[in-house]
Amino acid sequence: MKDANHIDELELKKFSQRVIEIERDYYFEKRDRTTPRRNKLTELIDTIANAIREKK
Amino acid sequence: MIIEELQLKDFRCFYGESRLKFATGSNKNVTMIYAENGVGKTTLLNAILWCFYGTTTGRFEKKEEILNFDAKKQGKTQAQVGVIFEHKGQRYRAARFWSKSRSEQADFIVGRIDQHGSQRPIEPPETFIESVIPRGMAPHFLFDGEHAEAFLGEKNRGSIKDAVRDILGCTLIETAISDLSYISRKLQSRIAATIQDDKVEKWENESKRLDVEIQTLKTDISTQEKAKRLYTNQVEDIYKKLRNTEAAKQHQKRRDEYEEDLEKLKRRKQDLVDEKYRWLGSKGRFIVSKGISSETFGFLDKMESKGRIPSPYNEEFVKDILDLGECICGNKLCKNTPEYERVLKLLSKGASQVMRDRITRVRGRVSSLKEGRAKSPLELERIDRRLFEVEEEIEIKEGKLGDVSRKLKGVNIEDISLKESRRIELTRRISQADKMLGELMYEKKIREDRIRNIEKEIVKVASANTQAQILVVKKRICDSICEYMKTNLEDEEQKARSHLHSRISRILDKTSRKTLKLRMNEEYMIELLNRDDMPLPLSSGENQLLGLAFTAALVEFAKHREQRTDNFMLPGTVAPLVLDSPFGQLDLAYRKSTAMFVPEMARQVVLLVSNTQGAPEVLNALKDHLGAEYLLIRHNLDSPGEKPQETKTINGKEHELIVYDSKFDGTEIKEVTKL
Incomplete structure (x- = not known):
């Protein structure tokens, strides 16, 4: 991973799978969990961005 | 999942307690349930659906009335459906309860059955059932065959894709x-707020406004698409009626022929337009190169006449003389002498091999442009001539279609002329909707492009x-x-499309009496084509067959996806296929050929059929796979009066289909499996 403009395919797959894991955790719940789910995804994006900054 | 047993207690038409054990063998995997209309076939299918998900199919009437009528009269307050099933080597029992005291709220439990037969509850039960067969997939396994044809066609574009x-x-x-x-x-929005710049704020507001407009445009597009589909269906309905009306059918037959011809002509016209574009791409340069090629030739000719091309001096020869330090006349050439400088000056005019090759190539290239220019207009003229001819033919066909329309309007039967007027109005509305759709999509695209540009601008400022x-x-x-x-x-959908396409084609090859070619579009809409790639109008039986083929392909696809290990998509599933009245619209030959492929449709198949659908030919085609057979018998409290007794012979034994003077009003499940 060079920077946010150059996330390679392998990393994109890894990040996408983490997104799906979060979606899966909320999938079976019948209540409307949209806000907590989106908050959790926002946290994930923050973590990925931090990891990219640290690597640079 | 393999369903072992269905247990009903005062559920709808099933009074008291009833049990039904399904065929679970790998070869004998078909359970046949015979029942006449209104006795409870659809109720059985819905019992399973209700037990697992608390829902029923759209066609299930009075869905809120779960408790059996007689049971209710006797003061009972609870109904129940239980399903015992096997999933990945474990046995489970799911049960849903309806209780009057709970104001029509149902309770649901799932328990794992251990080897001693006792049950351990699984929490939460809904989550577990969703993981066995996701709710969204269930309607495709618990299949209402009487509406199989509705599964296809323009009317159900959305549901097929879903x-x-x-x-x-x-x-x-x-x-x-x-x-x-x-x-x-x-x-x-946060980026724009962080920058705190008036220009960016303006862009951000514009972007938000465009976003709202795009949402409105999307709604408008969907409304127009729905309207167009509605009008198209109405036109097709009018066509069907005209085809079946004595006074109109000849005219309609001609119209069908003309429209088929017109469709072919329009496709030919499109091919020619495409050819013209291709010509412009590959040959257009010959025409636009007229100026540059004549200028190049003029220059080369002029230089040649002046003796500059080819150059009188060879660059390599001049270099050799200078290196040698001796002229061809024998004089010495020493550096910094006037003689040496004069010979050195010749280098600027001397032609090298590279230069000579270049000139040859330029001449060749320009000559080919010249030749191409001479031939290309002939090709274009040929395309244009053919285009003109096709356009003329289109005009003639449209004229003939106009004649048919006028004749239909002139038929002295009010209903026919009214229908024709309505068709004209609908056709006008379709074309209006088409125009509107084009405009809306263009407007949407403009806004989307603008939002992308705004985003780029904001990023620059950021x-x-x-x-x-x-x-x-x-x-x-x-x-x-x-x-x-x-x-x-998109990749997954593409794979799904090609998998389904090949599976449906294979099934149709086995079952249909026609040689049919299948076309599936981006939205999984299927059309059957004749040899000329023209869409075929299908009978309701053929539509039902196609619907079944589609379901079979979906079930097989779900099974195929069970092994998928990536976690992007929910995994596929192996589920029983319950088919309610799958042969209703099929003639005997089609029933027989369809029955032959039914056992292959899923690991476990339950067929709910009426007397005529369970004809001997159908049973014969299924006989090697039948593991269980049941008959639904109607019980009436009343006396028969004048009504004749209805019977059905199964495995050589005659059974009465109605019991009169019964103690209850409802349906009995009777096992008639041949031992």
Whole structure:
């Protein structure tokens, strides 16, 4: 991973799978969990961005 | 999942307690349930659906009345459906209870059955059932065959796409895409707020406004598409009626022929237009090169006449003389002497091999342009001539269609002329909807492009602000993941499309009496084509067959996806296939050929059929796979009066289908399996 403009395919797959894991955790719940789910995804994006900054 | 047993207690028409054990063998995998109309076939299918998900099919009437009428009269207050099933080597029992005291709220439990027969509850039961057969997939396994044909065609464009997407397990990835798009929009707003620049704020507001407009345009597009589909269906209905009306059918037959011809002509016209574009791409340069090629030739000729081309001096020869230090006349050539300088000057005019090759190539290239220019207009003229001829033919055909329309309007039967007037009006509305759709899509595209440009501009401005820059990085990550998922989804859908296409084609090859070619579009809409690739109008039986083939292909696809290990999509599933009246619209020959492929449709198949659908030919085709047979018998409290007794002979034994003077009013499940 060079920077946010150059996330390679392998990393994109890894990040996408983490997104799906979060979606899966909320999938079976019948209540409307949209806000907590989106908050959790926002946290994930923050973590990925931090990891990219640290690597640079 | 394999269903072992269905247990009913005072559920709808099933009074008291009833049990039904299904065929579970790998070869004898078909359970046949015979019943006449209104006795409870659809209720059995809905009992399973209700037990697992608390819902019923759209066609299930008075769905809120769960408790059996007689049971209710006797003061009973609870109904129950239980299903014992096997899933991945374990046995389970799911049960749903309806209780009057709970104001029509049902309770649901699932328990794992151990080897001693006792049950351990699984919590939460809904989650477990969703993991066995996701709710979205269930309607495709518990299949209402009487409406099989409704599963296809223009009317159900949305439901077909949804069906495939349900089986594909797209739910997670679709929600993820929607969530990431939402987060990306939020980040965009935060970037604009962080920069605190009037220009950026203006852009951001514009972007928000455009976003709202795009949503409105999307709604408008969907409304127009629905309207167009509605009008198209109404036109098709009018055509059907005219085909079946004595006074109109000859005219309609001609119209069908003319429209088929017109369709072919329009496709030919499109091919010619495409050919013209291709010509412009490959030959257009010959025409536009007229100026440059004549100028090049003029220059080369002029230089040649002046003796500059080819050059009288050879560069290599001049260099050799200078290196040797001796002229061809024998004089010495020493550096810095006037003689040496004069010979050195010749180098600027001397032609090298490279130069000579270049000139030869230029001449060759320009000559080919000249030749091409001479031939190309002839090709274009030929295309234009053919285009003109096709356009003339189209005009003639449209004229003939106009004649047919006038004749139909002139038929002295009010209903026919009214229908024709209505068809003209509908056709006008279809073309209006088409125009509107084009405009709306264009407007949407303009706004989407503008939003993209605004985003780019904001990112440029953000590069000067560290905080904003961090948010830009986050947005890029978000957008990249979103795009990656969209691409994945498209790939999966493409694979699904080709899998379904080949499976449906194989089934049709086995069952249909015609040689049919299948076409499936982006939205999984299927059409059958004749040899000329023209769509075929299908009988309702053929439509039902196609609907069954589609279901079989979906079930097989779900099974195929069970082994998938990636976690992007929900995994596929092996589920029983319950087919309610699958042969209703098929003639005997089709019933027989369809019955032959039914056992292959799923690991376990339950067929709910009426007397005529369970004809001897059908049973004969299924006989090697029949593991259990049941008969639904109607019980009436009343006396028969004048009504004749109805019977059905199964496995050589005659059974009465109605019991009069019974103690209850409802349906009895009787096992008639041949031992």
